[in-house]
Amino acid sequence: MSLLDADLGEGRGWTKVGDGYAVTKKPRGLDRTKFATVPFAAMEAIPQGGAYSPDFVMKPGDAIASGTYFERGDVLVGKITPSFENGKQALIQELPAPFGYATTEVIPLHPISDRHDPRFLFFYLLHPDVRHYVAERMEGSTGRKRVPEHVLLDLAIPDLSQVEQKAVADGLETLHRAITAEGYCERTAQDLKRAAMRALFTKGLRGEAQKETEIGLVPESWELRSLLDLCDIRSGGTPRKSVPEYWNGEIPWVSGKDLKAPTLDDAIDHVSAEGVEAGSRLAPAGTVLVLVRGMGLAKDLPVAVITRPMAFNQDIKALVSRGKFSGKFLRSAIYVHKDRLLARIVPSAHGTMTLNLNDIETFMVPCPADPTEADEIVAILDAIDRKIDLHRRKRAVLDELFKALLHKLMTGEIRVADLDLSAPDAKPVAEVAA
Template sequence: MSDYNLLIDPLPAGWKNHLFGDVCDRVKDSYQPVDGGDTPYVGLEHLAQGFPAFVGRGTESDIKSSKTAFKAGDILFGKLRPYLRKGARADFDGVCSTDILAFRARAGCEATFLHFLIHCDEFIDHAKSTTSGVQHPRTSWPSLKEFRLTLPPLPEQKKIAHILSTVQRAIEAQERIIQTTTELKKALMHKLLTEGLRNEPQKQTEIGPMPESWEVVELGSLAKVGNGSTPKRANEAYWEGGTIPWLNSTKIHDRFITEADQFVTPQAVKECHLPRVAPNSLLIAITGQGKTLGNSAITRIETCINQHLAYAQFHAAKIVPVFVLWFMQTRYDNLRAIAHGGGSTKGALTCGFLKTLPIPVPSRAEQEEIATTFQTLEDKQHFAVRRQAGLQNLFRTLLHQLMTAKTRVHELGFSV
């Protein structure tokens, strides 16, 4: 038997010890998909990771083999790699993957309470400890039904579920703000970087339509372009006690870089000929894994960089660096396609290519206005991200505190 449990000692008044199999049943109803059918289908990819929510759904026309049929109110839990914490309460009838277990709450157990219970650390730890298979670890109903827990009385379950649901809705509201702001920013980028702000007639250029007064200039004529390197790690004189910021390509995702995680010594700068990149320079990831390649950022500090980053240190007074940053966001897919398919080096960009990269140049005043518009949206998005992170921390804290009776609903202003 697993050592992980959610038993409370001493027992709060009205709370009782149970096995998980005492409070819910596994749904075993089988369903054979019909060609062209429209019954909702839930696969593991449709369950949010680490949060009790859905992130989409398919239809039975997407699948062929027999699946599990569930009803609205049932709880779906991903048994494959349970450490991913995939589980949510369905508010619709449908069918689900065989890598998902469906639970149906018994009398005396509130379904929404159960939907939060399966996200408790103790339940997840129990599930992880009962998996089998190395490449595809799965838990099972016979193992999960033996999980031991202390269950509050039904009225308190409902109050706990209500509190956690309120926080969950607030988290989801912030996610909608983030998504809406992202979509608005993308639409505005296309509009403002092709039409500008002055309602001017447009002209066709090598990078698409733009206002007649705008120029198209190669990046190399606006800035010094180069890349960095990595001093030998084995040479302690290059790293030990270093005070000069040094960036690798992972920092590109910060968008506006205000600090470094690593530092090199003056000796490393001198002997390895590291460029000192000035503040307000553009950094571009010229190689990288995942989403790194093709991304850009502005450094707000003087820094050195590694060989996976290029820099554009602007010397033209007519350029607003942040405007170029926002333009580079629109070239992300194009840069990745060039790097992987038609650039000078397979799977990478080169400084030679970047020097020839065409950049739109409106008046400095218009650049500043456009940059300010995007920055306002960026600030709004960052505020929503921070607020969402705070709410997620609150959710995790309340989930633990309420499920273990360390905090009671009446202490939060709810009467039972």
């Protein structure tokens, strides 16, 4: 049942957003050109997913040609597709000036009295049922549809007391702070890994002197080896889609869309053994898969180690180690020097990004003389990866909990008084998630 069709329970009813909020309008006679600086938020600065504050830039008042006027306490709702559907909105709690301007593609809503907590409206508008209801009422041409102001003002919203609004907002805010903290920890751990990789592949672990090479500094005893010297390089393929027996089997079939993490445990698509025989190829566990054709190369080098045998398509090369160095070490050695490979990308006749086979075969990576040093480097990076994964999984769990609580608190199925949100893993919260 949609939130908007829910029975809110005894003592609760519905009202309209417009009964508690109005669209903020620029005061008559205000001349922004007379202000030395004014906070400005472009659409890309409007957050999505629950963060409050936009990433303001300070602009001279006379440099703002157009925009939407807003004040402290406003909820800024992105009104154009797909910004609205994606949850782009902001809550102006702090403002380094009496007012600010944002993109013209937002609607600023201001509470008409202290009875209304704008945080409550902010979280309510994140509910997927609410987003869906409003999105169905957007107006305009395809690709440029916008939310009319009257649709937001006429939107039904639970009619809660000021105390109840604050309690719900406090609870959801507490949980979202935990989500934000986990995201910060994940990003910090990723920064740590990047720094560790640079240090490990230029200084090693033995405290050696460094030497200059064609790819930069490496430890004195290390040597440069080509990928062709270290690996068997294999090509993949795609079984015919018109043969059902080739697909939906037990074997993961990797394409560019799967290469989003250093380690790959599964793939979105799967093929049968017959599919592999007919049009693909199987790579053993520990193989490094690197994308050599596709738009995924536009920003990064998609490369991963597979943890079990997998098939792969023609846009990927499989680097099967000949045994001296593990796939995890080779993957890291490639990725830390990825900019040299990315510099070799050429667009095909159809504009697709491509790495030539020769570029892969001749790519040089630094290798320690003692293979145990390579294993120790892998162990260090694995430990950091586990920390990244821990924060990612905790954030995912908290995000699911946030969605569940958002619905249950808005419908009155549970009350904040029933929860202990002092810690994200408190028992009552865990019971709600279940």
